[in-house]
Amino acid sequence: MTTRRTTHGSGSGHGDGNGSGNGRSERAPGGQAPPGTAVPVEPPEEAPLPKDHTQAILETTKQVAALLKRSGRPFALAGSVAAFAHGLPATFQHDTDFCVRPEDADAVIEALEAGGIRMRRAPEDWLVKGRSGGEEIDLIFQLARRPVSTELLDRATVKAVDSVWMPVLAPTDLMDSRLAALCEHYCDFGELLPMARMLREQIDWDRLERAHRDSPLADAFLHLLGRLRVIERAEDTGAPSWNGKEGSAASGMDRNGTDRSATDRNGTPQNGTAQNGTAQNGTAQNGTAQSGTDTNGTEYYGTDARSVTGSDRTEHRP
Secondary structure (H helix, E strand, C coil): CCCCCCCCCCCCCCCCCCCCCCCCCCCECCCECCCCCCCCCCCCCCCCCCCCHHHHHHHHHHHHHHHHHHHCCCEEEEHHHHHHHCCCCCCCCCEEEEEECHHHHHHHHHHHHHCCCEEEECCCCCEEEEEECCEEEEEECEECCEECCHHHHHCCEEEEECCEEEEECCHHHHHHHHHHCCECCECCHHHHHHHHHHHHHHCCHHHHHHHHCCCHHHHHHHHHHHHCCCCCCHHHCCCECCCCCEECCCCCECCCCCECCCECCCCCECCCECCCCCECCCCCCCCCCCCCECCCCCECCCCCCCCCCCCCHHHCCC
């Protein structure tokens, strides 16, 4: 007796156009491909490149500057981007800063909001914050506790910032604001030193000396610049020493700035007196008295105690 096997589907021996013999895809139970079958792997999605933070801040800076110029209100770029505009390396922190006058605040905020920048009030009463392109914007009305003035903005110099020209705080005002911001909780000379080195020939150091002489931290930084020979300060300028090197009394000034033109190396006055305080009327330290007293206070008449003119002690007057 012959038994026939019945198949379901399209029948064996007849292709379905895909080259399979039974018209069904070869799948293991559970929808998995059978062992040994190559499974196509889709390429992973490419991760986006990390954002260039420096360039992003520059783009935001250019956008804000263009809107501020369009508003017709005076302003000036400040902060680390301003230092970059003057030639320092790009070491941006987290935002871009602009100085505007307090009386222009409302008009400037309106101009930026009309340009698509989201503005918001800050807890500080001396600035307003904004955000564009993921970067922060600070509009500053007080710089180092002093209101932004027309005179400050007039001193700004026009510089190209990544191909866009805009007013930038003058180097002296930029350093002045950084010195005024020093306090016990923020006293990082490491950020100020490169700026001082790079911009020292563009900064009015005499003006900063006068402005910050009563500020211990700012004065300490200026003293550091003098010791490092970045700038010259009167109190840091030495003179030749006692043997002709730095700090000499022969030149009239020691290394501490003390006038020693009339003192010996111990600081004793030498203008007319010996080291023991006896009046010598202009004589040397050996106690010679030409017309006065010797080192012991004995009065002589025209000769000294050692008879430089041939006289001896018998010539002294009682």
